[in-house]
Amino acid sequence: NAGVTQTPKFQVLKTGQSMTLQCAQDMNHNSMYWYRQDPGMGLRLIYYSASEGTTDKGEVPNGYNVSRLNKREFSLRLESAAPSQTSVYFCASSVTDPYEQYFGPGTRLTVT
Amino acid sequence: QQQVKQSPQSLIVQKGGISIINCAYENTAFDYFPWYQQFPGKGPALLIAIRPDVSEKKEGRFTISFNKSAKQFSLHIMDSQPGDSATYFCAAPHPFGNEKLTFGTGTRLTIIP
Numbered sequence: 001n002a003g004v005t006q007t008p009k010f011q012v013l014k015t016g017q018s019m020t021l022q023c024a025q026d027m028n029h030n031s032m033y034w035y036r037q038d039p040g041m042g043l044r045l046i047y048y049s050a051s052e053g054t055t056d057k058g059e060v061p062n063g064y065n066v067s068r069l070n071k072r073e074f075s076l077r078l079e080s081a082a083p084s085q086t087s088v089y090f091c092a093s094s095v096t097d098p099y100e101q102y103f104g105p106g107t108r109l110t111v112t
Numbered sequence: 113q114q115q116v117k118q119s120p121q122s123l124i125v126q127k128g129g130i131s132i133i134n135c136a137y138e139n140t141a142f143d144y145f146p147w148y149q150q151f152p153g154k155g156p157a158l159l160i161a162i163r164p165d166v167s168e169k170k171e172g173r174f175t176i177s178f179n180k181s182a183k184q185f186s187l188h189i190m191d192s193q194p195g196d197s198a199t200y201f202c203a204a205p206h207p208f209g210n211e212k213l214t215f216g217t218g219t220r221l222t223i224i225p
Contacts, residue, residue, distance in 0.1 A: 035215075040217060041217060042118075042201060042215045042218050043201060044215075045213075099144050099146055099161070099203075099213060100158055100161070101158070102157075103148075104155050105153075105154060106154075
């Protein structure tokens, strides 16, 4: 079991560029989440998906879109990157207990 | 919007001492309060959680204490070790449930020899 995997590990973008962060889990979990982590701000929820085919906004969704491609995969897209989106992005998943979440290793994104 | 206030922001404890991190919440749909531990360069991992039909839960050197009337809960690490040096996050369920957690801002714990 690889658990939750994320690609890429690191990425540098210029302002206005677009990119997609990939996340996959092999634990047959129903729910998946995208968070961003910034110094002094903790983990803030961007989007989540309670099941395949459904997505919902979290605390900080502006500037992001998501796709729940299937039960395993949940991608996060930045259409036009801004310096304010410089952050570490974590994907997580959970099974029947939504409060026990399993996190991936993160993607460190820098927007210049 | 749920807020979870966590303190202190950073904490330095001598090896063998007790580390204490506190959190306060506003409202929650369910009484379930997890703590996550994060090492540098890694994702957070669930450390311990309490479902307060009890006011305290202990797992090894880690203890959660919960005060429902005060809407506060805390993590105690007994006999703190250098390997405990990490960032700790408390969390609380969103007031409307919906399978969401609200995280505290984190505490960077450093255990010195």
